[in-house]
Amino acid sequence: xxxxxxxxxxxxxxxxxxxxxxxxxxxxxxxxxxxxxxxxxxxxxxxxxxxxxxxxxxxxxxxxxxxxxxxxxxxxxxxxxxxxxxxxxxxxxxxxxxxxxxxxxxxxxxxx
Amino acid sequence: xxxxxxxxxxxxxxxxxxxxxxxxxxxxxxxxxxxxxxxxxxxxxxxxxxxxxxxxxxxxxxxxxxxxxxxxxxxxxxxxxxxxxxxxxxxxxxxxxxxxxxxxxxxxxxxxx
Numbered sequence: 001x002x003x004x005x006x007x008x009x010x011x012x013x014x015x016x017x018x019x020x021x022x023x024x025x026x027x028x029x030x031x032x033x034x035x036x037x038x039x040x041x042x043x044x045x046x047x048x049x050x051x052x053x054x055x056x057x058x059x060x061x062x063x064x065x066x067x068x069x070x071x072x073x074x075x076x077x078x079x080x081x082x083x084x085x086x087x088x089x090x091x092x093x094x095x096x097x098x099x100x101x102x103x104x105x106x107x108x109x110x111x112x
Numbered sequence: 113x114x115x116x117x118x119x120x121x122x123x124x125x126x127x128x129x130x131x132x133x134x135x136x137x138x139x140x141x142x143x144x145x146x147x148x149x150x151x152x153x154x155x156x157x158x159x160x161x162x163x164x165x166x167x168x169x170x171x172x173x174x175x176x177x178x179x180x181x182x183x184x185x186x187x188x189x190x191x192x193x194x195x196x197x198x199x200x201x202x203x204x205x206x207x208x209x210x211x212x213x214x215x216x217x218x219x220x221x222x223x224x225x
Contacts, residue, residue: 034213038153043202043218087153091214093206100214102147102155 002027004092006103013080014111021075021106023090028068031093035064035075038087038105047088048075080110115139118203118217125193126225132189133220135203141215143167144186146178147202149219155202161186193224 003026013019023033032051036044048057048064050073056065063076073090087107091100116137125131137144145168146158160168161180175191190197203217 032213036216041221044204044216046213046215049213089155093214100157104152104154 002030002092002101004090004101004103006088006090006106008106009104010107010109012109012111015080015082017080017110018076018078019080019108021077021088021108023073023075023103025071025073025092025101027092028071030068033064033066033073034091034093034100035062035073036089036091038089040086044089077108080108082110082112084108084110116203116205116215116217118201118220120220121218122221122223124223124225127193127195129193130189130191131193131222132187133201133203133222135186135188135217137184137203137205137215139205139207139215141205141207142183143206144180144183145204145206145214146186146188147204147216149200149202151199158201159186159188190222193222195224198222198224 005024007022030052034049035047037047038044050057050066061078066073087105089105090103093100119134143162145160147155148158149155157170158172159178163183164180177189180186200219200221202219204214206214
């Protein structure tokens, strides 16, 4: 059974700082890995999707890496801004079933 | 707009009532999902349909019954609502090959009083 863990559960940083969010998974036979952002009271917005054959994906100030062998993914946010404050979730689709296992999220607060 | 849309956005109802949440996607995806996010913000899969066929049914009370009239729609009907059913319910969809990941709806906040 796939288990997905995100550390830390909460993170508070001053504006401008670079930061890394972590996602670990127990079953390395993954199809891909997706990072989402969720604002309070809102839905999930897809940020980056890394296929199992890829090592990283970049979008603007965001960079996500994937190391299947060690069961880890990181989301790097450069030059953080208050608008980045949200909960960040990683999701891992299981290869043998049509569902994703979600981590419990990291709640990020960027202080002006 | 291409999207996954859910209705209603908010739903407040009394215990014992029956209610439905509707979901539609116009992305051409053939797999749709229902997820539940509880008060602790944990997201758990409830159901998954592929081309109108149920492929995942997690441990969910049988008061919850999904219905997929076609591959663009997946509705969730809940009978005899209980206080513990209060949560945010998210609909999502993906293509068969899942290469483009999942697209989520904006959620339905259900409050049972």
